[in-house]
Amino acid sequence: MAVSPTSRTTGPGELLQILRDGAPRARADLVAVTGHARTTIGSRIDALLRTGLVRTEAASSTGGRPPSVYVFDPGARVVLAVDLGAVHLSVAVLDLAGTVLAEERTVCDIAEGPDPVLAHVNELGQQLLDRLGRPATDLAGVGIGVPGPVQQTTGRPITPPIMPHWDGVDIKGILGRQFGVPVLVDNDVDLMALGEHGAVYPEVSHLLFVKVATGIGAGIIANRTLVRGTDGAAGDLGHVAVPGGRAELCHCGNSGCLEAVASGGALVRALRAAGEEVATSADVVDLVRRGDQRATALLRDAGRDLGAVLAGCVNLLNPSAIVIGGVLAQAGEHLLAGAREVVYRRSLPLATKQLRIVTASTAGRAGLLGAGRVVADHVLAPAAVDALAAAQTPV
Amino acid sequence: MAVSPTSRTTGPGELLQILRDGAPRARADLVAVTGHARTTIGSRIDALLRTGLVRTEAASSTGGRPPSVYVFDPGARVVLAVDLGAVHLSVAVLDLAGTVLAEERTVCDIAEGPDPVLAHVNELGQQLLDRLGRPATDLAGVGIGVPGPVQQTTGRPITPPIMPHWDGVDIKGILGRQFGVPVLVDNDVDLMALGEHGAVYPEVSHLLFVKVATGIGAGIIANRTLVRGTDGAAGDLGHVAVPGGRAELCHCGNSGCLEAVASGGALVRALRAAGEEVATSADVVDLVRRGDQRATALLRDAGRDLGAVLAGCVNLLNPSAIVIGGVLAQAGEHLLAGAREVVYRRSLPLATKQLRIVTASTAGRAGLLGAGRVVADHVLAPAAVDALAAAQTPV
Numbered sequence: 001m002a003v004s005p006t007s008r009t010t011g012p013g014e015l016l017q018i019l020r021d022g023a024p025r026a027r028a029d030l031v032a033v034t035g036h037a038r039t040t041i042g043s044r045i046d047a048l049l050r051t052g053l054v055r056t057e058a059a060s061s062t063g064g065r066p067p068s069v070y071v072f073d074p075g076a077r078v079v080l081a082v083d084l085g086a087v088h089l090s091v092a093v094l095d096l097a098g099t100v101l102a103e104e105r106t107v108c109d110i111a112e113g114p115d116p117v118l119a120h121v122n123e124l125g126q127q128l129l130d131r132l133g134r135p136a137t138d139l140a141g142v143g144i145g146v147p148g149p150v151q152q153t154t155g156r157p158i159t160p161p162i163m164p165h166w167d168g169v170d171i172k173g174i175l176g177r178q179f180g181v182p183v184l185v186d187n188d189v190d191l192m193a194l195g196e197h198g199a200v201y202p203e204v205s206h207l208l209f210v211k212v213a214t215g216i217g218a219g220i221i222a223n224r225t226l227v228r229g230t231d232g233a234a235g236d237l238g239h240v241a242v243p244g245g246r247a248e249l250c251h252c253g254n255s256g257c258l259e260a261v262a263s264g265g266a267l268v269r270a271l272r273a274a275g276e277e278v279a280t281s282a283d284v285v286d287l288v289r290r291g292d293q294r295a296t297a298l299l300r301d302a303g304r305d306l307g308a309v310l311a312g313c314v315n316l317l318n319p320s321a322i323v324i325g326g327v328l329a330q331a332g333e334h335l336l337a338g339a340r341e342v343v344y345r346r347s348l349p350l351a352t353k354q355l356r357i358v359t360a361s362t363a364g365r366a367g368l369l370g371a372g373r374v375v376a377d378h379v380l381a382p383a384a385v386d387a388l389a390a391a392q393t394p395v
Numbered sequence: 396m397a398v399s400p401t402s403r404t405t406g407p408g409e410l411l412q413i414l415r416d417g418a419p420r421a422r423a424d425l426v427a428v429t430g431h432a433r434t435t436i437g438s439r440i441d442a443l444l445r446t447g448l449v450r451t452e453a454a455s456s457t458g459g460r461p462p463s464v465y466v467f468d469p470g471a472r473v474v475l476a477v478d479l480g481a482v483h484l485s486v487a488v489l490d491l492a493g494t495v496l497a498e499e500r501t502v503c504d505i506a507e508g509p510d511p512v513l514a515h516v517n518e519l520g521q522q523l524l525d526r527l528g529r530p531a532t533d534l535a536g537v538g539i540g541v542p543g544p545v546q547q548t549t550g551r552p553i554t555p556p557i558m559p560h561w562d563g564v565d566i567k568g569i570l571g572r573q574f575g576v577p578v579l580v581d582n583d584v585d586l587m588a589l590g591e592h593g594a595v596y597p598e599v600s601h602l603l604f605v606k607v608a609t610g611i612g613a614g615i616i617a618n619r620t621l622v623r624g625t626d627g628a629a630g631d632l633g634h635v636a637v638p639g640g641r642a643e644l645c646h647c648g649n650s651g652c653l654e655a656v657a658s659g660g661a662l663v664r665a666l667r668a669a670g671e672e673v674a675t676s677a678d679v680v681d682l683v684r685r686g687d688q689r690a691t692a693l694l695r696d697a698g699r700d701l702g703a704v705l706a707g708c709v710n711l712l713n714p715s716a717i718v719i720g721g722v723l724a725q726a727g728e729h730l731l732a733g734a735r736e737v738v739y740r741r742s743l744p745l746a747t748k749q750l751r752i753v754t755a756s757t758a759g760r761a762g763l764l765g766a767g768r769v770v771a772d773h774v775l776a777p778a779a780v781d782a783l784a785a786a787q788t789p790v
Contacts, residue, residue: 011430035406149745159745206625220711222615222622222629229713230601233746240707241638241741243651254741256638308636312707315631316615318624346636346649350544350554351628 012047012389013382016054016072020380022097024057024069045070047389052076053096053380074099077140078132079375080125080179083188083367084117084146086110086162086214091124092365093132094372096140096380098198100365102128110147113165114174122178140379141181143371144171145188147215149233155185158232161252162215184374187228188367189235192360193219194226195369196323200361206319209366210237212306212335213281213326216259222317238263242305243312258309262302264328270298281327288331296334303338310339310357311346318351325360407442407784408777411449411467415775417492419452419464440465442784447471448491448775469494472535473527474770475520475574478583478762479512479541481505481557481609486519487760488527489767491535491775493593495760497523505542508560509569517573535774536576538766539566540583542610544628550580553626556647557610579769582623583762584630587755588614589621590764591718595756601714604761605632607701607730608676608721609659617712633658637700638707653704657697659723665693676722683726691729698733705734705752706741713746720755 018033019025025033030041048054053076059069074097083090089108093101104124108117121144129139148160155172157163175183193209201207207221216238220227227234238259239252248266250257260266264281271278271287274294278284287295310322322343328335340357347355360366378384413428414420420428425436443449448471454464469492478485484503488496499519503512516539524534543555550567552558570578588604596602602616611633615622622629633654634647645655655661659676666673666682669689673679682690705717717738723730735752742750755761773779 206622206629218711220617222617223620225618225620227601227617227712229746230715230749231713231745233743234601234711234713236710236713236743236746239743240710241703243636243638243640245638252743309707312635312704313711315635316613316629316708316711317622318626318629318631320625348628348631348634348647350626351624351631354625 011382011386012044012051013385015041015044016048016380016385017382019048019054019070019072022072022074024059024071026059026067026069030070047393048385050392051385051388053385053388077379078129078134078138079140079372079379080128080142081368081371081375082121082125082142082144083191083371084108084110084121084144085188086147089117089120089124090364090368091121091128092368092372093125093128093134094368094376096376098369098372098376100368100372102132103365103368104128110162110166111164114169114171118171118174118178121175125179136180139179139181141375142175142179142183143191143375144175144183144185145191145367145371146171146185147188147217149231149236150185150187152228152232155183157185182375182378184371184378186371186374187217187219187232187235189217190219190226190228191370191374192325192366193221193235193323193370194373195366195371196325196360196362197221197224198373199366199369201321201323204319204321206317207321207323208310208313208317208319209323209325209360210306210310211326212263212302212324212328214264216263216306216326218313220317221319237309237313240309240312243308245305245308258305262305264326267295267298267302267328271295285327285331288334299328299331299334300338302328303335303340304342305338306335307339307342308346311343314343314347314351314355320354320356322355322357323360324357325362325364325366329359406777406781407439407446408780410436410439411443411775411780412777414443414449414465414467417467417469419454419466421454421462421464425465442788443780445787446780446783448780448783472774473524473529473533474535474767474774475524475537476763476766476770477516477520477537477539478586478766479503479505479516479539480583481542484512484515484519485759485763486516486523487763487767488520488523488529489763489771491771493764493767493771495763495767497527498760498763499523505557505561506559509564509566513566513569513573516570520574531575534574534576536770537570537574537578538586538770539570539578539580540586540762540766541566541580542583542612544626544631545580545582547623547627550578552580553628577770577773579766579773581766581769582612582614582627582630584612585614585621585623586765586769587720587761588616588630588718588765589768590761590766591720591755591757592616592619593768594761594764596716596718599714599716601712602716602718603705603708603712603714604718604720604755605701605705606721607658607697607719607723611654611658611701611721613708615712616714632704632708635704635707637703639703640700653700657700659721662690662693662697662723666690680722680726683729694723694726694729695733697723698730698735699737700733701730702734702737703741706738709738709742709746709750715749715751717750717752718755719752720757720759720761724754 092103218235248260250260613630645652
């Protein structure tokens, strides 16, 4: 006789899922919603109160002694969120509802390798916690996004092209030993998709987040869930061939890839070939903002190439929002105008009926918000809360 | 004080989910798995026994009176599955575990419109139920796949290009009145993806099912879930532009679409232009099977164009299986050889590490199996089973 792997469906963790929306509820509400007995609910509320994740409030009342209501306390624990880019490092402390409590951003070259970079993460993280006066025991978990594919089961980067010395590095283990809490590692653009989705488009089922910076990558939300793919390699938009595009050689060994013609790297190369003094994507953005016609025309062309690839994504995934982030999205509407032009010409009318193509609204914080979201979901999952409650049961 | 929309998590329906795998379980097993009290489990088992969805078996025992075990009975109710193509109609009766009990396939022109076609569905369905000796009360639901986009909330086709007279038709309402049970309407290729996935690749998280017939379409499974998209239009592979492809005009109004160069329709046109007497995709398959060099070369080229588009899908979705179905997949390995050649050349090594590109294994039944699966999931969902059990409680 087989015993199903289905976990026990009852426990304090289940009750917390109902309270996570932040609305206060009386014991009678929780009895009504769950169908559990009043005594069962009572003992589970007591367990949640001991974890600190739920606290009591006095309900407003028109007379007599007001009944108690119970409410999720997102500030009970905090999350350390890390966004590691090719040349920057952002670290933030968030509460369990995703509110940023403190944040630092600094220059950091990922090519220096894991030892110095993760030491830097540790140092900045401790500084932020100290600044907030939160002891190490308040930390619930660490979430970190890295600019390469990540194996979901182990949290290790797999042959990441722009992260020399990081292949197979046990980021989870290293940061776990430093902070003594669960560590979740993900691809940076995947976390940006989760962050932008949760903060700005919580009602949207199908969303594509595209980062256009030195390289080009995407994070896919389908059925309100992140699509990481079999090997954590989903969303690799940069190496999709551009239909009708130029057969430019790409660093991946193929030719005609989107990244070879429409990325910040490609625009820097094109502008330098034309005699402009530019070194980074940010320089390209500056030129466009100053009204440089050549840079503006190149950016709009990059938008058209992006649009040719996005049109295929629209036919394939039928999203209702495409959000463009990354440094090149900061150069005004030129990139988006080119992309919209081709997507609306190329895609079938039904698939674009409800489609918005917009710039990211989270001001460079999407990755941090996404890291906060995955860690909160992990540490507030029913089984994790049950375990926490069990550990704090008085003997 | 808000009451969460979360449904009651306890009830006989919850218990059935554990039993759906078909393994027999004793009462003690169910107590252990759910954490519920023995009396609670007892009353829920009684409720399930009354629905007929669960029956009692005597457990094998080495001595003494053997204890009872409880087992899901997939034959308790049946599902009517319908696969409507451009020129065919398949109808089958399946049990709740997806086993085909009876099946009919006939020629049927979808352009005749909903009245005659749905009357035909009704007639064939009744015949199959009569042949099996199953009364109308045994029917749990109807699932139907149609060759066009379907609005999920209403089950109505939306501007389906190859289904004249069907735009906005209330298929759900018409068949619901005929059969008196819930009706689920879906895109045909989406159901094929679900059918092939459930029957052949249940362990796979990310799968793409591609139908190459008169037209070309795809069904996407990501995170083990079907991706229908915002408007039910996801998987529209036929109108993705082929990178490096010929700028052939497509019936959609664009040029360079995959369907314009690699579909059965495109091959028929190309062979007729070369003087061959072919009328349908099946004629093309016959020519290839007879060893016609021109037809074989064209089919392999079609495979390469398909591969150029699939390479983008692989970069985007990182599936571990691409399954090619539809009539052109029956012409041996030529189509697949062309597709594999380009996918493995074009996609990044990480994304193809675990990728299989194979022909469909369900012998034209994928759509029927998928329809059976969505209906079984619908009628066996916890809330539906709870309602069924409540309706049969003795007063």
